[in-house]
Amino acid sequence: xxxxxxxxxxxxxxxxxxxxxxxxxxxxxxxxxxxxxxxxxxxxxxxxxxxxxxxxxxxxxxxxxxxxxxxxxxxxxxxxxxxxxxxxxxxxxxxxxxxxxxxxxxxxxxxxxxxxxxxxxxxxxxxxxxxxxxxxxxxxxxxxxxxxxxxxxxxxxxxxxxxxxxxxxxxxxxxxxxxxxxxxxxxxxxxxxxxxxxxxxxxxxxxxxxxxxxxxxxxxxxxxxxxxxxxxxxxxxxxxxxxxxxxxxxxxxxxxxxxxxxxxxxxxxxxxxxxxxxxxxxxxxxxxxxxxxxxxxxxxxxxxxxxxxxxxxxxxxxxxxxxxxxxxxxxxxxxxxxxxxxxxxxxxxxxxxxxxxxxxxxxxxxxxxxxxxxxxxxxxx
Numbered sequence: 220x221x222x223x224x225x226x227x228x229x230x231x232x233x234x235x236x237x238x239x240x241x242x243x244x245x246x247x248x249x250x251x252x253x254x255x256x257x258x259x260x261x262x263x264x265x266x267x268x269x270x271x272x273x274x275x276x277x278x279x280x281x282x283x284x285x286x287x288x289x290x291x292x293x294x295x296x297x298x299x300x301x302x303x304x305x306x307x308x309x310x311x312x313x314x315x316x317x318x319x320x321x322x323x324x325x326x327x328x329x330x331x332x333x334x335x336x337x338x339x340x341x342x343x344x345x346x347x348x349x350x351x352x353x354x355x356x357x358x359x360x361x362x363x364x365x366x367x368x369x370x371x372x373x374x375x376x377x378x379x380x381x382x383x384x385x386x387x388x389x390x391x392x393x394x395x396x397x398x399x400x401x402x403x404x405x406x407x408x409x410x411x412x413x414x415x416x417x418x419x420x421x422x423x424x425x426x427x428x429x430x431x432x433x434x435x436x437x438x439x440x441x442x443x444x445x446x447x448x449x450x451x452x453x454x455x456x457x458x459x460x461x462x463x464x465x466x467x468x469x470x471x472x473x474x475x476x477x478x479x480x481x482x483x484x485x486x487x488x489x490x491x492x493x494x495x496x497x498x499x500x501x502x503x504x505x506x507x508x509x510x511x512x513x514x515x516x517x518x519x520x521x522x523x524x525x526x527x528x529x530x531x532x533x534x535x536x537x538x539x540x541x542x543x544x545x546x547x548x549x550x551x552x553x554x555x556x557x558x559x560x561x562x563x564x565x566x567x568x569x570x571x572x573x574x575x576x577x578x579x580x581x582x583x584x585x586x587x588x589x590x591x592x593x594x595x596x597x598x599x600x
Contacts, residue, residue, distance in 0.1 A: 262417035262445035268584030286320025286547045292328045292353035293539070294344050296360030296382075298465050299331035302491040303519035304511045305535060309359040309382065312539030319540075320547055328353060332362065334462045341366035349374040355546035357382065357395075357539055361429060362461070367392050378551065380542040382535060383429055393551050395538040398559035399429070400436030400596045401589055402531035403488070405567045405582055406508045407440025409529045410484040411448050412578050413506055418449040420482030422473050422496050424489035425463040426454040432598045433488035433510065433531075439597055440585070451477050452600075455492055467495030474499035484508065484528075497523040511535065513568035528573040532566040534558060560590050 293313045300310045310329070317327055328351075330344050341358075345366055348356050354377045358367060361384035371379055371389045378391055385394035410419040421437050423430040438450050453473050456463030463469070470492035474485050483505040487493035493510060500507040501523045509530030514520055520527070538558050545551045558564020566586075569579060588594040 260412065260415055260417060260445075262411055262414065262448055264411070264445050265443065267444070267581040268588050270580035270583035271587045284320050284544050284547050286316070286322045286543070289320070289322055289355070289543075289547060290326040290328075290351075290353045291316065291322055291543055292348040292356040293330070294341075294348065294356065294358045294363060295329065295331045296362055296464075296490075297332050297334045297336075297461055298491045300329075301519060302465075303514060303517040304490050304493060305533070306359060306490075307517070308512050308533070308535035309357070309539050312536035312541075313357070313543070315536070316540050316543035320544065334465055335460065338365055342369055345370045345379075346373065349377045354378060355380060355543060357542060359535070359539075360384075378546045380539070380546070382538065393542060393546075393554065395535075395542055395554075396557055397533050397535075397538070398557055398565055398596070398598075399432045399488075399531075399533055400439075400598045401560045402533060402565035402567060403433045403436030403486075404440035404443070404589065404594075404596045405585060406486050406510075406529065406531040407437040407442070407450075408444045408582060408585055409508055409567070409574065409578070410437070410486060411441045411444040412581070413528050413573075414448070414484045416481055416483050417445060417447065418451070418481045418483060420474070420477035420480075420485040421450065421452045422470060422477065422485060422487040422489050422493075423452070423454040423463075424470075424487075424492050425456050425458060425461055427458045428599075430454070430488050431600050433486075435597045435600045437486055438600065443585070443594070444581075449481070451480055451482050453477060455489060464490030464492060466492050467498070469495065471495030471499040475503070478503045478505055486510065486531075494519065494523075497526060500526045509568075513570050515568070515570040524571065527571060528569075530568045530570070532568055534564050534566070537564065560586060 295306050298306050341363055357380040359382050364384040367386050371392050380393045380395050382395045386392040421434050441448050441450055455469050470489055474496040485500055486508040487496040488510045497507050506528050507526050509527045511533045514530045515524045515527045545554055555562045
């Protein structure tokens, strides 16, 4: 699973500016609980692990893949380009694949979805791309699962990639799934060390198993670092109502409620609704942790980025890029079964300079323990 992350991942991540902290953190020097990252915190911290003596990933360049004869398609989840999160990462991987493989602009197409749209529209979107000769095609998000159950068998020679889900029995659908809970665990550690009240919050977009993975990891990470920390959780919409991923006003309202209850670090896993969460955080003068992308560096969040102390990374850009590349090489078996910390499919970023070297060392220590299997991160609350 490590082999394929050499050149392709580096290329995709370089484009999006996901400044991953890996191999550059200093050893924390042991188990001191009063790190400068926790100055003023009311938390009592567990003895943290030390950073590994050596760390890093391969920077080898991948071989050139010629995709000039391909027609590639991308079907977004709700929000599309501009959500400063999940879809923008997919777009970055799509753009990088086009550039690196020499795909002609006329041979590319990207289509967006609407909140709570009828299932038939998703089928029509995928069927239309396949009928027009686009191959390979990526469906961005689990919302395309049911549609692909119908459409994939109709086009057995088309290679489909499906972010965040799988279609049992469909050999031409490659699941691109992530260990979101592992990156969120590290976000929880950051939240604990950055909280002055030992009280943090989580905002989920929609109350579904996928977003519960973010919640589970975040809570476990915070409580591993500071066992007595209070973690408040709130979802924007219940399962079935996917507007929770595209409602910044509601995100702002819910974040304000958590802050009024005492949370002084808030972590949203809410798609474009996170834009509203960051607005509430800035207005209240507290802190936030980004999700999916290095949100400190997202242009859409330029006005609020100063409150973002770190981000958990879910490298949808890498998965999308690597899928197109592997499909072009007819080597889909080279992709990992799960994009996790081991293959740098998830991670964290500390852009903005608010996380000191000691806390980075602590994060690298926890990261190493997860990779080694000494910490098992739950994917359920």
